[in-house]
Amino acid sequence: MSLLEINNLSFTYGTGTAFEKKAVNDVSLKIEQGEFIGIIGHTGSGKSTFIQMLNGLIKPTQGQVLLDGTDIWANPKQIRKVRFRVGMVFQYPEYQLFEETVEKDIAFGPQNMGLSKDKIKERVESAARFVDLKPELLKKSPFELSGGEKRRAAIAGVIAMNPDVLILDEPTAGLDPRGRDVLLSQIASYHKSSNNTVLLVSHSMEDISRIADRILVMNKGNMFAFDETKKIFSRGEEIEKIGLQIPQITKIMIKLGKKGYKLPSDIYSVDQAVYEIMKIRNSQVSKKKG
Amino acid sequence: MLKEITLGQYFPGKSFLHKMDPRMKIILLTFYIVFIFLTKNYVSLVIMSVSVLGVLFLSKVSPRLYFKSVKAIIFIVIFTSALNLFYGTGEPLWQWKFLKITESGINTAIFIAVRIISLVLISSVLTYTTSPTDLTDGIERLLKPLSVFHIQVHEIAMMMTIALRFIPTLLEETDKIMNAQKARGADFESGNFMNRIKALIPILVPLFVSAFRRAFDLAMAMESRCYHGGEGRTRMKVLKYTKYDYIALAVLTVIFVGVIICNLYLPATLRSGM
Known part of the structure; x- marks a missing residue:
């Protein structure tokens, strides 16, 4: 059984109005435990909608997402539990920081899970270690941190929930080249040491090709290709034709x-x-x- | 889901009303509101409500939208009408204990309902056919005489423009932040009142932070383009009255005069003062 099984997933915006638009069209695929998947596509290719359906922020208009074999919408009241298992880091996650200290902010997720105090402390510390946040920063206000540190603190807030699947939407957007490399290698080492599944959305083929096992290429709401990194690039010219950089x-x-x-x-x-x-x-x- | 909220939304178009000068629209709307409340008998009420329907038709905006704006206030209409229904004076037509319905009560109820609905419809026409920038431009020009009293009309208008401009942006931002916090297990839908208020903190703090950030950015951008307030500032698009405005003015003057004549020469249906 695959960790994530996606069957005929579709999402249509504004059904019945003049603005009706199919954002994701009939996507089916399977993702195994421990894989590192890269997702690439244009703005408006449906990749953001797609990943938001994986943790139940958007309810698909058609098809289903199976997590460990059960439909995540089988019991809508339990959708929060799904969100703890499928962690999502949005674009520019530093804008979601709100607590008085970095420590408390990272603890927000684990707290919502209802963990004990000791457990929360442990989670916060290990999450901070994963993203290389120095312990003395934990007591500071998140608004005092530098841009890169804020970003890492926000990512730690999701890692602290210890999700089985970690989804990151353009985590390197707006960082300088060095910050980008550092963050990507931290994500790669998180993947290696935790053995959790990671889905990374990016514009940059260069970044994705370096760390992903398999790549999903989205184009106009459709699954253009989903294959091993090597095989994806043997179709380099096709990929350039749909306007993506190789x-x-x-x-x-x-x-x-x-x-x-x-x-x-x-x-x-x-x-x-x-x-x-x-x-x-x-x-x-x-x-x-x- | 927040995107569905409409706040005085503008629908671009090329109708007669879209081509009118915002100043004329604001002036005529003010007169409209006054005259809707000046109607004293059914003839003048019919003249006003038919002319409102005419204006709606001219705006070429989908009737569904007007229907929606009326639906939003339908409870207020029913409530006030029902209240007035039982507050009439004179011979009761129907009575049950202390509740009685009289002819004057029925008349007042009908007048109130028609007036409120017309008022909402005619005001929606203005916001549906005038873009927010045109609207604030018009207000600025109309309020200009107030600068004699040292009221900074331009600054007020600029604040209004900016506020209107940022409503959709901030709504989108709220949506994003809500999703991000939901992804961390925030729960906005359950729990008692206090818990729900507490659940708003993770949204409000980032929202305020980002609103301030945007404000600083905007101020910086305006300053680097040498914005220094209204003094000596000229406009790219100068407001000008055209034939559309004069036609509208003429037609509505005839209607308003008609209402005055009806009020003067026909018996009043409503008690004076209503």
Whole structure:
């Protein structure tokens, strides 16, 4: 049984009005425990609506989301329990900070779960460690922190609920390149050490390709592709056609391929590229010698 | 869900009323309201309510929207009419213990209902056919004479424009914050009164913080474009009366004069003072 099973999921805005719009159209897929999934698509491709259906913030107009085999809307009164298991970090999460201290803010989720005081303290501390927030910051007001620290504190607020599935919507938006790299590697190490499922929504193929096991590509509300990272990039040209960026190195490889070099089409990291190019070069050199 | 709230919403269009000058619309609306309450007999009441319907038709805004705005106040209409129904004087037509219905009571009830509904409809026409910026522009121009009394008309109008501009933005923001807190298990729907109030703190604090942030950003943006208040400021779009305004003025003057004549020469249905 898959951790998350999504069957024919659709959502239509403003049914029956002039503004009727199908935001998500008939998406079906399965996500296993411990996977790292990247979700990519344009603004308006339906990815935000899609992820909000996974934790019951939006009720699908059609289809269902099965968490451990049970429909999350089977008992609408228990939807909060689903939200504790499927944690969601929204875009610019620092704007949701409200408590007097960072510690209390991170504790908001665990408190709503009804955990004991000791348990909450433990959760807060380990969540802060995951996002690398120094202990002395915990006693400060969240509004005194720097932008990057605020962002990490807000993410810790969701991690503290210890969700089975962690969904992050553009967590690196608005951060400087260094902050982006640091945050991404923290998310990757959280994924490794907790072995929880992580869904990461991003605009940047470069970011996603580095850490995701599988990638879901959304286009105009439809599931364009859902496959292993490697296989996704072997369809690089198709993906460019729907207007998404592919990693620069993949572009170079495709162009070299067109020039007649025999290169595999599923390369998305510089290391792989170097390896493949060196292989060709060496064979040419040895041919000349021979 | 918060997006569905309509607050004096504007519906773009190209109707006669859309083309009118906001100043003329505001002036005529004021007269409309006065004359709706000046009607003393059924003839003048019919003249006014038929002309209101005419204006609604001219606005080319979907009747559904007008219906919605009336639906919002229907309880007030029923309540006040019912109250007036039993407060008439004269021969009772029907009596049960202390409750009695008289002819004057029936008349007052009908007048009150028609007046309130007309009032709401005609006011909705203004907000439906005038964009918020036009509306505040019009108010600013009309209130300009007040600057003689050192009232800062331009500043007031600018505040109104900004407030109107930010209503949808803040609603959207509220929606986002609510979702984010719900995702952390916040519960807005259950619990007693005190718990529900407490549950609002996680929404209100971030909302205030973001409202202030937006205010600072906006002030900075305005200053960097050299905004310094109303003095010596010229407009890109200068308000001008056109033929539409003169036609509307002429037609409504005829209607208003008609109402006055009816009031003077026909017997009054309502007691004086109502």
